[in-house]
Amino acid sequence: MIGKERYPHLFEPLDLGFTQIKNRAIMGSMHTGLEEVPGGYERMAAFYAERAKGGVGMIITGGVSPNHEGGIGSKLQTAEEAADHRIVTEAVHAADPDVKFCMQILHMGPLAYNPDLVAPSAIRSRISRFTPKELDEAGIEKQIADIVNCASRAQEAGYDGVEIIGSAGYLISTFLVEKTNQRTDKWGGSYENRMRFAIEVIRRAREAVGANFIIAFRIAAMDMLDGGMSWEEIIQLAKHIEGAGATIISTHFTWHEAAVPTIATMVPRAAFSSVTGRLRKEVSIPVITSNRINMPETAEEVLARGDADLVSMARPMLADSQLVLKALEGREDEINTCIACNQACLDHTFTHQPISCLVNPRAANETLLSYEPTDKPKDIAVVGAGPAGLAFTEVATGRGHKVTLFEAGPEIGGQFNLAKRIPGKEEFYETLRYFSRMLELGKVDLRLNTKATVDMLSGFDEVVIATGIEPRTPAIAGIEHKSVKRYIDVVKGDAEVGKSVAIIGAGGIGFDVAELVTHEGVSAALDIPTFAKEWGIDFDNHPRGGVTGVKPEVARSDREVFLLQRKETPVGRGLGKTTGWTHRLTLARRGVKMMNAVDYQKIDDDGLHLLIQGQPQTLEVDTIIICAGQEPLRVLYDQLQEKGIKSSLVGGAFEAMELDAKRAIDQACRLAAAA
Numbered sequence: 001m002i003g004k005e006r007y008p009h010l011f012e013p014l015d016l017g018f019t020q021i022k023n024r025a026i027m028g029s030m031h032t033g034l035e036e037v038p039g040g041y042e043r044m045a046a047f048y049a050e051r052a053k054g055g056v057g058m059i060i061t062g063g064v065s066p067n068h069e070g071g072i073g074s075k076l077q078t079a080e081e082a083a084d085h086r087i088v089t090e091a092v093h094a095a096d097p098d099v100k101f102c103m104q105i106l107h108m109g110p111l112a113y114n115p116d117l118v119a120p121s122a123i124r125s126r127i128s129r130f131t132p133k134e135l136d137e138a139g140i141e142k143q144i145a146d147i148v149n150c151a152s153r154a155q156e157a158g159y160d161g162v163e164i165i166g167s168a169g170y171l172i173s174t175f176l177v178e179k180t181n182q183r184t185d186k187w188g189g190s191y192e193n194r195m196r197f198a199i200e201v202i203r204r205a206r207e208a209v210g211a212n213f214i215i216a217f218r219i220a221a222m223d224m225l226d227g228g229m230s231w232e233e234i235i236q237l238a239k240h241i242e243g244a245g246a247t248i249i250s251t252h253f254t255w256h257e258a259a260v261p262t263i264a265t266m267v268p269r270a271a272f273s274s275v276t277g278r279l280r281k282e283v284s285i286p287v288i289t290s291n292r293i294n295m296p297e298t299a300e301e302v303l304a305r306g307d308a309d310l311v312s313m314a315r316p317m318l319a320d321s322q323l324v325l326k327a328l329e330g331r332e333d334e335i336n337t338c339i340a341c342n343q344a345c346l347d348h349t350f351t352h353q354p355i356s357c358l359v360n361p362r363a364a365n366e367t368l369l370s371y372e373p374t375d376k377p378k379d380i381a382v383v384g385a386g387p388a389g390l391a392f393t394e395v396a397t398g399r400g401h402k403v404t405l406f407e408a409g410p411e412i413g414g415q416f417n418l419a420k421r422i423p424g425k426e427e428f429y430e431t432l433r434y435f436s437r438m439l440e441l442g443k444v445d446l447r448l449n450t451k452a453t454v455d456m457l458s459g460f461d462e463v464v465i466a467t468g469i470e471p472r473t474p475a476i477a478g479i480e481h482k483s484v485k486r487y488i489d490v491v492k493g494d495a496e497v498g499k500s501v502a503i504i505g506a507g508g509i510g511f512d513v514a515e516l517v518t519h520e521g522v523s524a525a526l527d528i529p530t531f532a533k534e535w536g537i538d539f540d541n542h543p544r545g546g547v548t549g550v551k552p553e554v555a556r557s558d559r560e561v562f563l564l565q566r567k568e569t570p571v572g573r574g575l576g577k578t579t580g581w582t583h584r585l586t587l588a589r590r591g592v593k594m595m596n597a598v599d600y601q602k603i604d605d606d607g608l609h610l611l612i613q614g615q616p617q618t619l620e621v622d623t624i625i626i627c628a629g630q631e632p633l634r635v636l637y638d639q640l641q642e643k644g645i646k647s648s649l650v651g652g653a654f655e656a657m658e659l660d661a662k663r664a665i666d667q668a669c670r671l672a673a674a675a
Contacts, residue, residue: 002330007296009303011328014057014286014310016247018212019160021310022098023057024303025324028250028290028312029104029163029218030345031062032364033354035074039367041084045091046366051317052095055324058310059092059099060163060216063106066150069143070171071112076103076150082157089158102161102214103154105147109171110180111256113352118143119174120181120188120197127257140187143171144200151205151215161214164201166241167252172198173220176237179227195237199244206245214248216288217241221251221275224258224537228545235282242283250288250312251276260535260547261582262291263315265340266424268528269298270307274539275546277307288312294319294338295430296327313338315345318357318364333437336360337430343662346578359431361666371673374400378461378675381406383452383636386414388651388664389466390435395672397442404445404460406452412436414468415652415661418491422512423523454639462675463645465637466668469630469652474504478603479626487513487627498622499559502608504600505627506565508575511583513625514563518590520555530555534586556590562619563587564610568597 004011014021032047034040048059064085065072076085085103092101110119110132118139119132135143151162166172174180175197181188187196198217205215219238223229229237238249253272254262261267269292276289289308293299299311316323319338326335336359344356344363357363362371378401382389385407393403411417413432420428439446457463471486473479487509489495497517503510524531532539536552543549565571571594572584587594599611607620632653640647650671651664 001328003296003328006330007300007327010296010300010311016214016286019100019214021057021100023055023324024310025056025299026288026310026312027051027056027059027317028288028314029060029062029165030314030318030355031072031349033349033352034364035062035064035072037354041087043364043367045088047364048088048101049091049095050321050366052092052099052101053325054317054320054322055328056099056317057324058102060102060104060312061088063104063165064150066105066107066146067143068114069112069116069118070106071108071114071117072106073113076153076157077146078153079156082153085154085157085159093158100160100214102163102216103157103159104163104165105150105154106165107143107147107171109169109174111169119171120183123180123182125169125257137185140197144197144204147201148204148208152208155209155213161216161247162205163216163218163250164205165218165252166198167218167220167223167255169255169257172201173223173255176220176233177223177225177228179225191233191236195240198237199240202241202244202246215246216248216250217246218250218252220253220255221279222253222272222537222542222546224254224260224262224547225545226548228255228548230544231542234279238279238283242285246285248286248288248310249279249283251279251290251308253291258545259585260537261579263340263346264342264579264582265427266525266531266582267292267340268525268531269293269295270302271528271531273302273305273307275542277305280306280308286310290314292340294340294427295335296323296332315340315357318345318355319359321363333433334441336434337427339425339427339431341576342578343576347576350577356666358662358665359434361669369670369673371395371399374675377401380404380462380464380675381452381457381460382464382466383457384414384466384468384651384653385409385412385446385448386466386468386651386664387416387661388468388653388668389414389464390438391665392464392466392650392668392672393444394435394438394442395669396675397438397444399672399675401675403442404447405439406447406450406456408449408451410449412439412446412448418488419512421491422516423519424515424525425512426523426525452636454636454643454645457640457647458643458645463640463647464671465634465640465647465649465653466651467633467636467653470633471626472629472631473626474600474628476600476603481603481624483622484603484624484626487625490625491516497559497625500619500621501559501623501625502562502564502619502621503625503627504564505629506563506571506594506596507627507629510563510565510627511572511575511587513627514561514587514592515583517559517625518557518561518587518592520557552589554586554589560621561590561592562621563592563594564598565596566598566600571596
């Protein structure tokens with residue numbers, strides 16, 4: 001096929017001796033949250049089977065705990081639990097017998113979600129509510145035995161192998177790092193002793209499962225911790241893990257409590273693969289790299305450079321289960337690219353919800369959300385080519401309906417056309433490329449620069465109003481002052497921004513605007529050296545953790561910026577769980593002054609007049625940017641209702657309290673599935 005010519009390294013099989021992986025693309029581990037819901041194993045079976053059909057060479061499940069102390073809701077310890085897992089393994093192997101299906105064994109250690117958590121030392125993680133119980137000798141032996149038992153149960157359940165995670169601040173990694181292992185017995189002290197737990201786990205697991213079973217070990221090749229593991233220690237551990245019987249080493253690049261982003265959209269593609277490449281030279285077993293590899297050309301480049309033997313793509317397989325198959329068939333322009341927003345995947349995981357995907361709401365909902373071909377094709381009008389209108393159109397045409405898409409502006413995309421202009425959010429270009437291609441394949445009658453009217457819509461079987469929002473103008477005296485700008489005009493570059501700026505509204509849009517007006521130079525998301533400099537990473541010398549002794553250097557404009565909100569809660573509290581901290585920290589490093597509990601009084605030639613805790617204050621700014629929310633734009637919908645023309649609202653036109661592409665796309669897809 002054409003993909004084998006374009007991506008010769010990606011589609012080269014990998015011989016493991018006792019078995020073969022058919023290509024170099026792996027769906028990496030991501031906890032789905034389905035393990036804990038009623039009917040979860042059946043839903044997981046459908047979820048993973050769909051990805052097996054999508055051409056991937058190997059799949060690694062989300063984390064499964066070896067025991068209660070391990071802290072994940074899903075556990076594999078008994079024969080009865082193994083029988084539940086067999087529902088999933090049989091579905092995957094039926095979908096494609098050549099796909100290797102492995103289960104991740106995850107013992108959360110001091111990050112466990114229950115008060116019975118354990119660790120090598122009684123040191124509480126800064127992101128955990130509980131202090132772990134320090135393991136005694138018998139307790140250590142129990143944890144090792146339980147992990148080994150879990151590997152044996154995985155084999156019994158029909159998995160082709162396991163990945164044992166030894167990174168991220170979970171149990172095994174806390175034995176390795178001196179700051180979390182302060183023992184003085186044979187399990188602590190010297191690095192040789194601190195490695196002992198990991199090595200014993202692999203050695204005993206190999207004895208238990210035999211030679212013909214995949215054992216991958218996930219190592220923190222750069223843990224992003226001040227005082228973390230040195231490069232020499234990582235090499236030493238990798239060699240010992242290989243010697244203990246591991247089949248594959250999988251590289252990971254952080255602890256959860258590290259103050260460096262590794263999975264957000266602001267991270268450059270394949271930012272960390274060079275670290276894997278260096279480690280690959282030190283061992284003789286295959287090595288996996290990961291993190292922000294979301295398109296086949298990136299995976300091919302990583303493999304061609306010799307940075308890895310296998311490429312892990314977890315979230316990209318949420319966004320498009322057929323990613324590998326599309327690459328194989330030369331249909332890359334049809335790939336629904338992961339934009340690394342984390343809003344429906346990792347943000348859900350860390351708030352204990354089942355995961356999905358902003359750009360693909362069917363992900364992990366395969367048994368609940370079906371896009372079956374219709375037996376009653378309709379002629380449907382969609383008004384508005386923003387995220388909701390595009391998502392509805394894609395699903396509706398895919399099911400066999402005819403769609404005419406009206407858009408008042410000169411291009412599709414709506415709010416995504418603003419998002420793509422924000423430094424660090426360039427992946428939105430990929431989403432718009434995808435939707436453009438879907439409109440072509442769906443033979444959509446796209447009418448740009450066309451403001452739909454009631455008369456235009458009267459002859460359709462169904463009308464969907466996805467007209468989006470209009471920015472809210474707050475009731476502040478002097479709001480018409482020449483210094484006041486709309487965020488839309490600022491982002492588009494149609495409004496001049498001065499040297500002193502007040503941003504009214506500190507939601508997601510306010511943070512985006514603050515990012516835009518304080519940014520200087522190349523986007524860090526597009527340049528690995530710039531990213532490394534801004535986050536204090538030394539890829540060349542690899543000090544302990546990759547960051548020890550390295551000071552972040554953030555390029556910044558010379559603007560003075562105030563980011564303001566009425567709410568009394570801390571500024572940025574409502575941002576995403578897994579990415580919000582990165583935005584807050586970036587703006588703080590650029591000197592943005594974030595102010596809450598602000599009461600806006602008036603705007604005049606002197607600037608923006610405020611009350612803060614009852615005290616008057618004037619910000620002598622020359623530009624005031626309004627990011628104070630939005631209102632649904634539904635005038636046309638109201639007109640249709642008056643004329644008795646059936647229509648539906650989706651996206652921002654339905655609800656605009658906060659701009660929420662995740663909700664808008666999900667709602668639109670569900671409406672189209674029922675059309």
